[in-house]
Amino acid sequence: MPSSLDRRAALRLFGAAGLGLAAAACAGPGGGSGAADAGTSPSALATSGTPTGTVSFAHWRAEDKAVIADLVKAFVKKHPDAGVEQDISPSADYQSAALRRIQGSKTGDLFTAFRGAQFEQIVKAGVYAPLTTTGVLARYQASLIGPGATQGVQYGLPYQLVFNMPLANTDALDKAGHTSAPTDWDGFLQLLDDLKAKGFTPIAWPGGDAANAGQLLNTMVMNNAPSDDMFTRIESGRYKVTDDWFLKTLEQYGELKPYFQARATGSTTDAVTQLFAEGKAGLLATGSFQMAGVRALGAEFPFDLVAPITSPAGKAKYEGVFNTTFILGVNSASTVQPAAYAFLEFLSDPANAALYADGTGQHVTVQGVEYTNTDLKAVAPWLTRKTLLAPRFQFLDLDIRSAVENAAVAVVGGKKPAQAAEEAQRVIDQKRA
Template sequence: MVVLTILMLVAGLVLGGCGQKKPEAPKEPEKTVIRFAHWRGEDKAAFESIIKKFEAENPTIKVEQSIEGSEKHDTKLLAEFQAKNGPDVFAVMPGARFANVVKGGWFLDISGEKFLDVVKPHLRLPGQDGGKQYAVPYQLVFNDPVYNKGIFEKYKLEPPKDWKGFLALCETLKKNGITPIIFDSEIGPGQFMNPMLMNNMPSDDALVKVQKGELKLTEDWFVTTLKQFKELNDKGYFQKDVLGTKKAGAAALFAQEKGAMLAQGSYMMASNKQANPNLKQGLLAPITVSADKMKYEGIHTATFMIAINKDSKNVEAAKKFMAFLFKPEIAAEYANATGQMLTISGVQYKTEELMEQAKWLEKKTLFQPRYMITVSEVEKAIVNSIMDVIGGMAPEKAALKAQQEVDRVIKK
């Protein structure tokens, strides 16, 4: 009897259990998806790591990277903004590209945001317009040629202090069978023009005055710069087939130690080191005048500016992500992973290349003149004049051709 009772109780429990619903699994919170668009494919892994940390702290936000080459990035960005489907957070270059986005009214005004405090006021300037902060420079770049310290040490060479010394340096390298300067046709003219112009210009804002019609490219200061480009080319101080050399090809030649200087900038130092771990690098700028007339030792650029799309449907999430990127400890992770010096105070640099760049914080440098130009056609005319001279055109003729294009733009 007792056994029967127990069996009946067990059966009841089993039957009762069958009728019960299993508890439902908790629903995943709906995520806000924001898109972060930039052009630095080499930074993909570094940003992936940072994004994982951000998403762990902000489980309701998902960040997707969108990466294109620099030229395609700019074109795609403007097209997407016009179609009202642009990225939530995006990178933009200073100068004409920044001005294009301002003109379109696509920047969110981020003036007064707390994360701006970690960037010194003078480094924020390239991202400002009309007293408003629209973008914040992330990277601090020195647009001066990178040089091979090992080669310089071997021939007991030092960075020269005047134009005569720079030519003598190049001649010594050439006589020893080393290409003095590796110069590419893709980004080289737009980079190398800045240190070549910095001490030749009659004023720091000379290119702005050209854009306004207050100075001419046919004047001595600009023609002299083109003549100096011609002198470097005619004396064989660039590698063969400059016009056929792209950025990646130039970098490969430098990493293989087939040239003493790479006419690009500090942003190349990390990838150069990756390609050749034994490479020791420094930075130098050609001083195109006599030592007593030198105003600047080099060029700096506050670049890779980060901004928020005014038409984003996820502005608060975008602000959170942007603030996260500007945390000194997160910025340090990015800097040391990518080899890029940043505008952010309190960042601890660990790599040899970044410590080398840090020395330039104490030097007298000019903000990149090319990025002071806000009209794309004017910038293109100036850059093209350098390529014309490398291609064999007389400096005076190349300057006149460029000035005629500037005049056309001004009259428009």
């Protein structure tokens, strides 16, 4: 596998040094100051006693199954009276049905949650056993676990640190004559033109997959919006999608239309990932979480991340976006809480977290982890860039989020930006009525 560490230094190190992930996590929206009302008070977490019984671990990452299975084997050697069974659902199903399945501990003694709407929903239902007073919190970077807390209580621990921005085939960028990433909108469009001229699909975008079509929106709005909490304000009614800044974003989606693959608005994530893995596309508009999946399809070219900078030269506030998600929590109704907590502690050990990270291609929020995975090292410079906490997860109403994201899909499908915005705003107004 070719390494991008030396060849792509110019691409990864463009621009001035950023403020860093820690600063972005503290300042960004969604950083743990949620307004949820935990209507059901969960019972205290049982952490003492010998871990016994089989822990049901509910999550959505089937691609992590083998790595987690190896970690489970090591866990059982340490705690022979305990076991772990993975209960895995596709991400879309997990998003919609996880609460119903884990409530009452039918499954998910230890479980994960998406940042934002799902996390807040599970908190309100009282499913989390609070972790605030446990020792496991000290193993995590404090600046990155805010999305697992609300009203001063740490309910879950975001385990994954990902970058929700286009993944780049840097061999393709080399062939297009680009050894540094664009720093303005004109430069980004020029990059796409040059990729197209060399026979590449400039951007592979899963416009038909609701779970991932909106990932691109994170970076499209990061420098257009008048405030970092732009989607919180759209949901509350303080901003509208008919405002000039969002209309500009939709107009820029229209400018991107010629650079997407054919029938982009109906494309699945699997289809565009395959296109990218075959070396036929310059950018994959999902995120760093796709790196392992692309490698599994046989790709050998080096990776980096390239975000669309939608602002004029010298006006960008952010270089990219990140997210902390895969929020680990212990079920308040679990009958094997000591074992579930012990497995959470086990995953939180830096050595075990490193095995998870290197094996799955995911950065983690655990302190003291040293990565050996080539791809994680390749995108590691983004850990110190000026990045915004991914704004699409600010939405707590998923119907409103869908309306906003669907407006962008509609524009790529041929609808006028103003019309797409007006239709989306009607849905938002109805939901808020």
